[in-house]
Amino acid sequence: MKNISQRMSSHKAGELVKDPTTLVETYPKVPLTVDCVLFGFEENVLKVLLIRSDLQVFDGLWSLLGDNVLDNEELDDAANRILKERTGMDDIYLEQVRSFSHPARHPGGRVITVAYCSLINIQHHQLKILDHELHWHEVQSLTKMAFDHFEILTYCNQWLQKRIQEHPLGFNLLPVKFSMRELQNLYEAILNHQLDRRNFRKKFASMGLLIDVNEIEDNVPHRPGKLYKFNFEKYEKNKRNWIGIDF
Amino acid sequence: MKNISQRMSSHKAGELVKDPTTLVETYPKVPLTVDCVLFGFEENVLKVLLIRSDLQVFDGLWSLLGDNVLDNEELDDAANRILKERTGMDDIYLEQVRSFSHPARHPGGRVITVAYCSLINIQHHQLKILDHELHWHEVQSLTKMAFDHFEILTYCNQWLQKRIQEHPLGFNLLPVKFSMRELQNLYEAILNHQLDRRNFRKKFASMGLLIDVNEIEDNVPHRPGKLYKFNFEKYEKNKRNWIGIDF
DNA sequence: ACATTGTTGTGTATTTTATACACATTCGAA
DNA sequence: TTCGAATGTGTATAAAATACACAACAATGT
Incomplete structure (x- = not known):
C-alpha cells in the first residue's frame, strides 16, 4: 500500500489528477x-x-x-x-x-x-x-x-x-532461392532435432507456400536440388488462426 | 553511432571500463x-x-x-x-x-x-x-x-x-472441482468460438489429465454433471515439447 | 566410357488425430 | 407423471502424422 499512498500524496484521495506531468515526475526512474x-x-x-x-x-x-x-x-x-x-x-x-x-x-x-x-x-x-x-x-x-x-x-x-x-521466420535466414535440403538443415539446426526428409518435404509441399523457381543448385558436389522461393503474399492472405487444444 | 560514442566518452575507445557504476549513471532513465x-x-x-x-x-x-x-x-x-x-x-x-x-x-x-x-x-x-x-x-x-x-x-x-x-491455464479460473460443461464454457468464452461438446470431452478424456472425483454438481436446474479435478502433477511430469511445423 | 558415391525425388501403408453427427439417459421442475 | 434440458456415450469419415524403400540423377574418379 505504501506506494499507492505515496503517489496519492500529490493530491487528495478521491480527487482527480489534473496535472499528469507532475504525477509522473514522482515515479522512480530506471535505466x-x-x-x-x-x-x-x-x-x-x-x-x-x-x-x-x-x-x-x-x-x-x-x-x-x-x-x-x-x-x-x-x-x-x-x-x-x-x-x-x-x-x-x-x-x-x-x-x-x-x-x-x-x-x-x-x-x-x-x-x-x-x-x-x-x-x-x-x-x-x-x-x-x-x-x-x-x-x-x-x-x-x-x-x-x-x-x-x-x-x-x-x-x-x-x-x-x-x-x-x-511462423515462417526461417526464410529470413536463407537466400531468397533455397533448396529443400537447406530449408530442412535450418529447421534441424534450430530445433536441434533430426527430421524425416520425405515427411518434411511432404509437409511443406502440402502447405502450398513454396514456389518452384525452375532452377537448380550449382556448386554442389552431387546431384543438385531444385530451388524454391517462399510465397509470402499467399501466406499473408491465408494466415489462419486455428483452434486446437494441445498440451 | 551517436549513442555509442556518447557512452564511450567516459573512457577511451578500446579500453576496458573499470567502473560500471559510473557508466550506468550516464544512461538516460525512464519511469x-x-x-x-x-x-x-x-x-x-x-x-x-x-x-x-x-x-x-x-x-x-x-x-x-x-x-x-x-x-x-x-x-x-x-x-x-x-x-x-x-x-x-x-x-x-x-x-x-x-x-x-x-x-x-x-x-x-x-x-x-x-x-x-x-x-x-x-x-x-x-x-x-x-x-x-x-x-x-x-x-x-x-x-x-x-x-x-x-x-x-x-x-x-x-x-x-x-x-x-x-497450457492448462484455464483451470486457474475454475473451482478446484468443475464439470465438463464449465470447462467447455470457459474455453468457448476465451476463444470466442463454439466447440463441439462430444469432441471437446473426448479430447480432454484422451489427455488423461482429468481426475474423476466421483461427485456431481448440485444447484443446477437440470441433470447434474460429474465433477473433475485437473491432474497438475501428471501434467508437470509428462510435459512434452512436441515438434510440428504448422503455419 | 563406366562404375562409384551421395543426394535428390517420389509413394504407400499404417497409425493417430480431428471432425461431424444422433440418441438414449438422468435429473429437476411443473 | 410428464416435460424440458442437459448429460453421457459411439461411430463413421476425413485429415494428418509417421514410418519406411527404392529408382533417378549428377558429379567424381578411374
Missing part, C-alpha cells in the same frame, strides 16, 4: 536498455552475433548487442537503431521477446533490459562494422557470457524454436 | 510501470478487473491495475505486489506478456509499461479492496479505456487465447 539477439545461419549451424564486452569485470566474455533506450524512443525503434548501428542493416525482421529485470543483472547497478530477436541472412549481409570484435558464434558453443546474456540467449533460442514452428 | 491484466471468469463470460482512472484527462474511463516499479524491484515482484495491493491476493499465476513504449502513451510524459497477465477464480477471491471502484468488467463490452490500456487488454486477450490452447 533501460535493449539487447538484440541476432540469429544467423551458416554452414548448417545456428549462430548468434556477439561483441566483446567493454567491462573489465567481464573480461574476455561475449555480450549481446545492446544499448540504452533514448529519451522518447520506442523500444522497437531502439532495437532497430541498435541493429543499424552495429551491423549497418535496415529493414530486418525484429521482434520483442521479453524483459529481464534482475536487480543484480548489471554490475553497474539496476538496469532493466528488453530482449529483441532478429534473424539475419549471413550471406546477404556482410558485416561492415567490426567494432568490439563483432562476429558470429555458434549458439551451441556458448556457455558463459557477460551480464545475464547467456540466460537471455537461452530464452531467445527457445522462443525461436517455438516461433519457427508456427 | 517504468507494470500493468496487470487480471482475467476472471463468471457467468460464462470472460471478465477483467479494472479501476476508474485517477486522471482528469481520462475522466470516466477504466484503467488496468498498474503501479510504478520500485527501486531494485524485479518486474515479476512488482506485478505480484500490485496484485496483492489491489486485491489482497497472493500466490497467483502471473506471467509477463510484453512491454508497451509508445512515447505518448501516458499524458504525463514518457512512461514505459510492462504488461502482466493473471487469471483469477472470481468465486474464490472476494475483492476486499474496492478503491477506485475496482470491479469486474466483461471483456467484450469494453471499447475505450484510459492510456493505451485497451490496446494492452486486446493484446493480452489474444495472448490468452493462444496460451490457453497450449
